[in-house]
Amino acid sequence: MHFQKSLRMFCSRKKLQCKPKTCETIAVPSMKGHGYLDYIIENHTSKAFEKMDELRKENLLCDVLLRVSYKGKEKYFPAHKIVLASCSPFFRAMFTNNFRECHAREVTIKDICPIVMQRLIEFAYTSRITVGEKCVLHVLLAAMRYQMEDVAKACSDFLVKQLDASNVIGISNYAEQIGCIELYRKGREYINTHFSEVTKEEEFFNLSHCQLLDLVSQESLNVLCESEVYNACLRWMQWDLNSRAKYFHVLLNAVHLYSLPPKFLEVQLKKCPILSKENNCKLYLSKIFQEMSLHKPIPHPKLRGNQLIYMAGGYLQNSLSSMDAYNPQTGEWVKLADMPEPRSGLGACIVYGLFYTVGGRNISSMESTDSNSLIYFNPVNNQWKARSPMNIARNRVGVAVIDGAIYAVGGSCGSEHLKSVEKYDPENDTWTFVASMPTARIGAGVAACRGRLYAVGGFDGETRWNTVDCYHPEEDRWQPMASMTTIRSGAGVIALDNYLYAVGGYDGTNQLDNVERYSVDRNYWEPMASMKHRRSAHGLTVHQGKIYALGGFNAGGFLSSVECYCPERNEWMEVTEMPTGYSGMGVAVTMEPCPKLVDNIDVDQMDNQGY
Template sequence: MSLGAEASRGISRFSKMIPNGYLIFEDESFLDSTVAKMNALRKSGQFCDVRLQVCGHELMAHRAVLACCSPYLFEIFNSDIEPHGVSHVTFEDLDPAAVEILLHYAYTAQLKADQELVKEVYSAAKKFKMDRVKQICGDYLISKMESQNAISFRNFASSMGDGRVLAIVDAYIQDHLLDVSEQDDFLKLPRLKLEVMLEDNLALPSNGRLYSKVLNWVQHSLWENGENLEQMMEEVQTLYYSADHKLVHGGLVIEGHTEVFGGEEDRLQFVQKKPPRESTQRQMSCSSSGSLSPSSQAPSAPKQSSRREWKYIASEKTTNNTHLCLAVLDGTLCVVFLHGRSSPQTSPSATPCLMKSMSFEAQPELLEQRLLAPMHYARSGLGAAALGGRLIAAGGYNREECLRTVECYDPELDRWTFIAPMRTPRARFQMAVLMGRLYVMGGSNGHSDELSCGETYDPLTDDWAQVPELRTNRCNAGVCSLDNQLYVVGGSDPCGQKGLKNCDAYDPVTKAWTNCAPLNTRRHQAAVCSLDGFVYVIGGAESWNCLNTVERYDPRIDTWTLIAPMNVARRGAGVAVHAGSLFVVGGFDGSHALRCVEVYEPARGEWRMLGSMTSARSNAGVALLGALVVAVGGFDGNDFLNSMELYDPATDRWSEDTDATG
């Protein structure tokens, strides 16, 4: 084809692109190329006219680009008195890495953030009024929500004022309250305890109106009587539920000062016993900390109370006449416990009487001749150990609180009695016997960060004494004794989210702690024991991912070595040593509490499954009593347990009675 012909063909083809004589051409690669070049200019600091100072970090950018993406920055730039100079904008409350992610998004339309940074990106997007990014981050958090993080997600959504995410999180909690209530975040929430005395064998109603009335009663207690929410939570609030469906504040009702909250149609009323205080005390305002302070200009109580969140979220009837409720009281996420009691003499806050009948002369074989009595308290996350032929169950939690109480099981009498309570309420810990004494270390008291304190029990004096504190606060650590040393292995970090590699040894003679070699894998809620000169750490979780891996520590060479993994990944399992083998019992696989049991025989170097328990149990107490493995307490996925069952290795059978042990 001649050059003229080719040119003619090109002109003809080009003419189809020129309607009405206008040149129209779209370069599909231009925008991508330009955006990439502008982002490169930003990173190199070329032609930048705005400097973002974020917690000591300086980030360069172009004013026009940021103004297009952020209404907040647009307002700042638009009011700049020197629009042609370099703007400086300072942020002291944002994460520099999160702001860099938003800058990258502004230039590339690509949002890339590690899971740990998503909340920080959300916070920065809220500040910059980048609503689309907020929505994407919120949707991502919702997709990652599970029982372990639902409370922290709700706290975050509440702090951000995101009603959409809050509604979704609250709906999830309503469907999974029992699972959520077992988590550390739930146990650390403030607690309001209401003890309700019941008349004529009445039962508390289990409908939602009950909790709306509770919120109404708390509201009026705060505003009409000048109560303080924190003070109300310091002790059990006693109420009386009468046969005519009235709920009266405990004590005598002062004549002439009785106020009834709630309509007759609800068949449930709260009667306030206290007289109203002076008007200057009744007018209160909310401080930023959530406490109440006087204010002469405060609006009336109903108007003021509406300024902070009051909301019933979810509830569950856990046992007969015991109710668990999650609610927001005056902007504070709280757990509300309602206990229905048939007699005023039984108080949930009362400390059981001390029974010093510790004669460690029991005969474990008599377990095979008697039924197994339940503990007085349902407990999960407890410490358990055999001492002098008896089973000791200490602390733990029961949805209501972490416990100080310690119970002792006498197999000869088939009876649980109380011995001296611990000095500190604690749960999520393990207990070990060393040189004839019980030792507990760390754990959680349900109200503050993980504990570093520990204590030891002397059976001769029936008393607990403090021991030197751990070097690291930790919860869910494993504890065992070996060669007259106490070993504390792994556990949760102070935020309760990641496992630790720490291993420490305590010498009861010198009362000193020494560091041991760290674990190969971070883990908390692992089962820990000693056997044949080694310390074993079994399963657990690295973050919230359950592990089946097992490590063994040789103190002679200060080294941890991985050995054969279990068949089932699990955290919150218990372990007992019998006849040269490790028996690992129950636990939680990330979805369900487990009944399954497996055994490790070091000579074979392998794990095999055994007969399952009669009840699923996570965070139960497990110990060897005589020739029998005993599991006590724990959480079965629905209820906290006070029951006990035993395993006979000779028959490979679990039983809650003696029929299978004959």
């Protein structure tokens, strides 16, 4: 029956006037003023789509029938072209560009599970998608295929939350294959952050040599020590030694070999079973080991991942227990776990990526106690752990590392100014005395360069020094070197590119802002650009080829400023402020702390040293 005839019959039964009227017969009330109505129904769109979904389910007004063919079975889904085209560029192109499907009543879709297609269609009408572990990869693949970005993002976000060391490689590879860039990026970030855990899982051992090479070539790997990368390559080869040993040389080219301690290389040359079979690799490593052993100039060691500047302890009216880290890339400060007890005048250094603090003094309103303690901070789990203490308590001690061994130089114990030196072996957790310095030194700058230890300046209780003594570990002896042009105690001393830099300090009258540089090859000191501020008892370290001076003390009080020195430009510039100004802290650079949700790792169980 015609729609308008039906309407007239309905109106007559209801005694309604249904005679159409023209515009002339309708009385229009007059409107005064100039107001207007702008009214929005907030849920109009959602209600409209609800109605469209009802129509779809009842197969009303549908203009396309999707015939989904999958593994010999077929299933049909009625739908509205405009709805599918509105949320999928794929379907929009299909239905609007004069393709055959544009006017077809029925369209065949192949190689997609009907359940997955049903969920995509339901999403188009309802904006809801439900996925679980069993189907999420299938839904993601279909969403990428049909360019349904919101569904792909939902699946990607779900998978990111499921990432762990056992599945991240597989998920990342899958994301790369289907072009899901964001999921792939998140997966690689997880691998880089959790490298040591990932390389102990089966997925890692199933990598091809090309995939492994791509992985270990990443500069963004967040590892405590380069030995973790080397050992991961060894484990991968040992998984199928007969077919994989031939790739050892190409993998070694991706490892930062000059960042490995000489002692580690020595152990590998003696004990690694693969090197005994791969003679070319053994010769290659032997050459590098000889360069290190003979203290020849070598390429500056590369550190992977994002490296932060860590500061432990310090002095501000009392000794501090705080631990903070500065990120030069972002300018942000990170608050980390406090040390077990307050300390100032402590030494700090990095061994296998762990941040060690040595000695110092606990000064409070109640007491002043010198410390012989040795503790380390693990950036992986944000925890401190105690190791064997030194034989002697040492305040304002100088600290440096040679081949994985920590040297504690001079300092004071009570009223005694020390010339003795102790060496710590992390493998055996033991301290032993080595040859004493010719002169007692407190507040000396101590640094290691090309296998030698340098003690620079300092104070013996009566005299402040500009002298320099050099320690030869293989001969256990000290040798005097060229003296600085300036007397300094409490100076910062750091090694960079075969030079020692002596920065600031105290000459007995004033804090200093001047800087001088010592050439290890020429045994010669030369003046360099001065800092912006005078400072002593400050922190000094190297980050990505630049020198950072942090905090300290001068006639104006405690400093919070941080200056950065560029050797190429011979120029200092202020870069940031510390959260609080103080002096006497321990400073060193190591890997960025892992996220809070990272599981704790027992460092004692790690095979970093390869013994």
